[in-house]
Amino acid sequence: MWQLYQFPLCPFSRKVRLLLGEKGVGYELVREHPWERRDEFLDMNPAGQTPVVVDTQRGGQPLIDSLAICEYFEETVDKAAMINGTAANRAEVRRLVAWFDNHFYRDVTGLLLHERVVKRVAHRAAPDAKGLRDAMKNAVGHLDYTDYLLDHRNWLAGATMSLADFAAAAQISVADYLGGIDWKGHEQTARWYRGLKSRPSFRPLLAERMEMVGPPPAHYDNVDF
Amino acid sequence: MWQLYQFPLCPFSRKVRLLLGEKGVGYELVREHPWERRDEFLDMNPAGQTPVVVDTQRGGQPLIDSLAICEYFEETVDKAAMINGTAANRAEVRRLVAWFDNHFYRDVTGLLLHERVVKRVAHRAAPDAKGLRDAMKNAVGHLDYTDYLLDHRNWLAGATMSLADFAAAAQISVADYLGGIDWKGHEQTARWYRGLKSRPSFRPLLAERMEMVGPPPAHYDNVDF
Ligand SMILES: N[C@@H](CCC(=O)N[C@@H](CS)C(=O)NCC(=O)O)C(=O)O
Ligand SMILES: N[C@@H](CCC(=O)N[C@@H](CS)C(=O)NCC(=O)O)C(=O)O
Numbered sequence: 001m002w003q004l005y006q007f008p009l010c011p012f013s014r015k016v017r018l019l020l021g022e023k024g025v026g027y028e029l030v031r032e033h034p035w036e037r038r039d040e041f042l043d044m045n046p047a048g049q050t051p052v053v054v055d056t057q058r059g060g061q062p063l064i065d066s067l068a069i070c071e072y073f074e075e076t077v078d079k080a081a082m083i084n085g086t087a088a089n090r091a092e093v094r095r096l097v098a099w100f101d102n103h104f105y106r107d108v109t110g111l112l113l114h115e116r117v118v119k120r121v122a123h124r125a126a127p128d129a130k131g132l133r134d135a136m137k138n139a140v141g142h143l144d145y146t147d148y149l150l151d152h153r154n155w156l157a158g159a160t161m162s163l164a165d166f167a168a169a170a171q172i173s174v175a176d177y178l179g180g181i182d183w184k185g186h187e188q189t190a191r192w193y194r195g196l197k198s199r200p201s202f203r204p205l206l207a208e209r210m211e212m213v214g215p216p217p218a219h220y221d222n223v224d225f
Numbered sequence: 226m227w228q229l230y231q232f233p234l235c236p237f238s239r240k241v242r243l244l245l246g247e248k249g250v251g252y253e254l255v256r257e258h259p260w261e262r263r264d265e266f267l268d269m270n271p272a273g274q275t276p277v278v279v280d281t282q283r284g285g286q287p288l289i290d291s292l293a294i295c296e297y298f299e300e301t302v303d304k305a306a307m308i309n310g311t312a313a314n315r316a317e318v319r320r321l322v323a324w325f326d327n328h329f330y331r332d333v334t335g336l337l338l339h340e341r342v343v344k345r346v347a348h349r350a351a352p353d354a355k356g357l358r359d360a361m362k363n364a365v366g367h368l369d370y371t372d373y374l375l376d377h378r379n380w381l382a383g384a385t386m387s388l389a390d391f392a393a394a395a396q397i398s399v400a401d402y403l404g405g406i407d408w409k410g411h412e413q414t415a416r417w418y419r420g421l422k423s424r425p426s427f428r429p430l431l432a433e434r435m436e437m438v439g440p441p442p443a444h445y446d447n448v449d450f
Contacts, residue, residue: 037336046324046370048328049326061313063320064316065319065324067292067323068320068323069316071316071319072312072315073318075312087297088285088297090296090300091286091288091289091293091294091296094291094293094296095289095290098289098293099271099272099290099292099293101271137241145271203385
């Protein structure tokens with residue numbers, strides 16, 4: 001049995017979960033708050049970050065780093081290839097995965113998680129209004145870019161759905177939960193996102209709540225929004 | 226002809242160059258300072274980061290993000306496979322590449338580059354002593370970890386040389402150039418690094434200088450050190 005160490009608003013874990021869902025790989029969730037820096041978790045992953053995937057039956061080294069985890073399942077499970085096409089197509093998928101994992105996270109999701117989750121839960125401190133405003137402003141720039149990509153393509157990396165779409169939807173959904181996305185003026189991205197929201201791989205993620213953070217906006221899990 | 230946009234002390238470009246060198250893929254260097262945020266470069270790569278690889282003959286989309294670039298050449302050039310072995314081995318290679326690219330860079334190389342290169346070149350400011358001290362302290366912790374890995378393995382990710390070794394050597398060599406590595410007490414890592422330094426793929430990188438930064442320490446390009 002695969003176990004996935006994560007918390008509901010970890011965007012990197014969401015990317016892995018979307019891939020596993022599309023591939024039909026079953027797994028059990030284990031709740032982990034990386035900011036607690038639990039000794040047993042650090043022994044497993046010296047980087048101290050979620051997600052981590054372990055095979056409880058066969059043992060072996062844990063799988064660490066969300067992209068390394070996705071590449072592993074892409075190599076070992078044929079169903080629903082998501083890093084697909086020519087070498088150039090695959091390079092474009094990986095470029096965009098890196099873009100959302102690094103830049104969207106740094107500019108938007110990471111800021112929101114810091115202000116609205118880590119500060120509250122770990123430090124019992126209030127979010128800083130400037131941090132939240134910066135994240136929302138940065139999100140507009142990022143959705144302008146996804147609008148631009150989707151003007152030319154059906155899916156973010158090209159003609160077919162790929163890991164790039166999951167990387168983007170993972171970051172956007174966490175930002176949306178935390179009130180960081182203003183959908184007005186981003187019709188291309190909204191249409192693409194509605195398509196993803198209605199997939200069986202995405203529905204269970206959207207149904208989860210993270211109690212200590214407060215509820216998401218009303219439109220968050222509405223597939224018609 | 227492949228062109229690689231980079232500057233001599235970009236660790237991510239060094240990782241790509243080590244891989245291309247081992248694979249025997251020829252390329253031309255194009256000097257790019259990402260902190261200048263040149264319009265033509267941003268048009269090519271909206272992330273504004275080096276390395277970028279372009280094919281001047283066949284055109285097509287540029288290759289962006291150092292890991293996506295490495296995966297591309299790993300898929301298209303059989304010689305010298307560097308993400309190799311079972312799916313689990315390959316996951317371990319990618320975990321460690323992410324470790325050096327993200328954590329070593331954040332804790333050590335990125336700090337040193339900011340203090341000693343970007344500040345001087347872009348802002349004509351002096352480095353901050355605390356930033357340099359933090360980087361050197363963090364480097365000790367990182368080399369403790371590579372020592373630990375090399376206690377159990379011939380190469381960082383296992384029995385054979387892999388992209389993990391290039392990712393590590395790329396970061397370490399830039400930190401070493403900038404005076405951030407104290408080799409005392411890290412005999413395992415030093416022995417492994419001497420082996421890499423003497424490879425024909427590494428020699429040309431070690432011979433390059435970045436004028437505006439001052440010379441590296443005397444041991445920097447000495448393969449017997
Ligand atoms: N490169 C990692 C990044 C994972 C990451 O940043 N996870 C966050 C939670 S969303 C975390 O664990 N942060 C705690 C920390 O960095 O110490 C991956 O893709 O798996
Ligand atoms: N994930 C990127 C990171 C590249 C990166 O951080 N490059 C640095 C130079 S060593 C850079 O361009 N920094 C300028 C910036 O981030 O704006 C990769 O692996 O290619």
